[in-house]
Amino acid sequence: MREQTIRDSVIFMLLVAIGVAGRWGQPDWCITPIAATSLLAGYWFGRSSIAALVPLSTMLISDAALDGYQNFGVMLAVYAAMAAPVLLGRWLRRGEGARWAAKLAASSLLPATLFFLVSNLAVWAWSAQPYYEKTLAGLVQCYAMAAPFYGRMLAGDMAFTALLFGAMLVAAGDTAKQRAAA
Template identity: 30%
Template sequence: MKNSINLRFGLLVGIVLLAAGSRFLAVLSPSMSNFSPVGTMALFGGAYFTKKYWAFAVPMLALWLSNLVLNNVFYKQWYPTFSFGFETAVFISFALVVAVGIVFLKKVNLTNLLLANLLGTLVFFIVSNFFVWTGGTMYPQTTEGLVSCYTMALPFLKNTLVSNLLFSAIMFGAFEYATANNKALQLQ
């Protein structure tokens, strides 16, 4: 029993870390802004980790570690003023997407997965861009500035949704396939 729990936990962690590592592919094409497995990592953690602190801790740690490498190695020249405020907004948004996974993916099926992806994408979009508006200098602190901020972010919304759907098919599909074919991975 304990070995099957460890095997399942190890596979879950491995899938999340593999997804976090795939974020480095976006460095090859800057036109792929917001095309990453980040949202799916959050939903996946929320759906499958039985202990909910792991649902938050593992994807958050994977996000933090991959951000550390991306920001310090690859984006140093591209984002010289990367702010602590924006980073905080991303993590708050990310935690909310984990919560969406916990609530909407108690039973993983296509309908719930599509709903969780749509809701998770919208939550991330609304919260992170609200922080961009409130904490930045790109948009005036007015209603028009807020509308402009969300309007300018719409192309990123599309990439986020498409990548969430694609990575969900890969990550959830791989895990469901593995559990269907290995009794040790199934919850008792």
């Protein structure tokens, strides 16, 4: 039990460190490992509350050195979208083989899409500055302006998910499968 607690603590800290380093390393490109670390946290940790602390801790720590949000509503939307992949990680705990691989692929695509939809809706709805008109045309313009970031985030989420889950499967071996069955 003590060995598992130590291992879980190290994995928690490692996932947060990977997320923070990735976010600080290139925030303008929108290619960060946060979705992948959130997915892996949801998959690895037995308690959803512990898993959700990974993306929330990552965001809080990395936000200390990054530009702030336009307002509290936008910040809440971003944090919620970054924590949502934890639920997909929980979903990944069931299944194996080709079915599991298909679920992992889907789980690497969904976070960027959710983030794109939620964060841009929040920016359009709650921007203090009138960046976009509060009309359907303004909302469409907001999404159109964010499309390049979406493509980069999607590519980053897929690459980091493959890297982190591949490393976990190699390093943890049977322990990872035992986690999924728990």
